[in-house]
Amino acid sequence: AQTVTQSQPEMSVQEAETVTLSCTYDTSESDYYLFWYKQPPSRQMILVIRQEAYKQQNATENRFSVNFQKAAKSFSLKISDSQLGDAAMYFCAYRSPNQAGTALIFGKGTTLSVSS
Amino acid sequence: KAGVTQTPRYLIKTRGQQVTLSCSPISGHRSVSWYQQTPGQGLQFLFEYFSETQRNKGNFPGRFSGRQFSNSRSEMNVSTLELGDSALYLCASSLVPSGGYNEQFFGPGTRLTVL
Numbered sequence: 001a002q003t004v005t006q007s008q009p010e011m012s013v014q015e016a017e018t019v020t021l022s023c024t025y026d027t028s029e030s031d032y033y034l035f036w037y038k039q040p041p042s043r044q045m046i047l048v049i050r051q052e053a054y055k056q057q058n059a060t061e062n063r064f065s066v067n068f069q070k071a072a073k074s075f076s077l078k079i080s081d082s083q084l085g086d087a088a089m090y091f092c093a094y095r096s097p098n099q100a101g102t103a104l105i106f107g108k109g110t111t112l113s114v115s116s
Numbered sequence: 117k118a119g120v121t122q123t124p125r126y127l128i129k130t131r132g133q134q135v136t137l138s139c140s141p142i143s144g145h146r147s148v149s150w151y152q153q154t155p156g157q158g159l160q161f162l163f164e165y166f167s168e169t170q171r172n173k174g175n176f177p178g179r180f181s182g183r184q185f186s187n188s189r190s191e192m193n194v195s196t197l198e199l200g201d202s203a204l205y206l207c208a209s210s211l212v213p214s215g216g217y218n219e220q221f222f223g224p225g226t227r228l229t230v231l
Contacts, residue, residue, distance in 0.1 A: 005203060012193075025225055033217050037222075042224065043204060043206075043224055043225045044119075044222060044223070044224045045206065045208070045222035045224070046222070047219055049117070050217060050219070075122060077120065091159065094123060095214075095215070095216065096215075097215075100214075102144060102165065102215040102216070103149065103161035103174065103214065104151075104159075104214070104220070105156070105161075106158055106159035106160075108158045109158065
């Protein structure tokens with residue numbers, strides 16, 4: 001079974017600085033999909049960024065980028081120019097290859113606080 | 117376009133009771149997945165419905181059940197509530213069955229407290 005581990009329960013960053021959240025996963029599959037979700041205090045999960053394992057190029061979405069290391073089974077999230085609105089819980093998630101009804105497997109999350 | 121809506125947002129029940137939670141997906145979405153979020157266990161998959169059929173089920177006891185209607189709205193039911201069922205229940209919708217790269221859109225959740 002696949003597992004996702006986020007080793008940093010809490011992280012903090014100052015506005016305008018850069019922070020990196022760690023995620024490692026365990027799988028025997030060669031193809032899969034990885035996601036980062038943000039859950040602000042309102043509790044509504046929002047997709048931040050996603051990555052297909054067969055793509056070597058790291059995904060980027062504006063200030064958010066990932067460092068995907070397939071051999072190391074690592075998928076870290078980098079937030080550049082941090083903003084107060086980035087404060088939230090961040091979840092790393094794994095999904096098996098495209099099969100109808102494949103669930104997301106989440107890590108335990110990292111709470112990010114942003115100070116001014 | 118309206119997002120995923122969940123009702124009620126908060127619910128307090130006592131042990132032994134049953135509860136029904138509702139989820140209305142984004143218009144046009146036919147897949148609804150349910151997740152349970154607790155501080156101890158994190159986010160765990162309950163089940164997914166697509167076109168009124170259960171496509172996938174997580175590792176939860178039979179007290180947890182669900183269904184989907186022809187308009188894609190979904191309900192989940194928990195019978196004989198236990199203290200450990202206290203959690204945030206999230207539903208997520210997508211156009212097609214969740215899988216691969218497909219994005220799922222989450223609702224705000226229903227906070228269930230069991231006393």
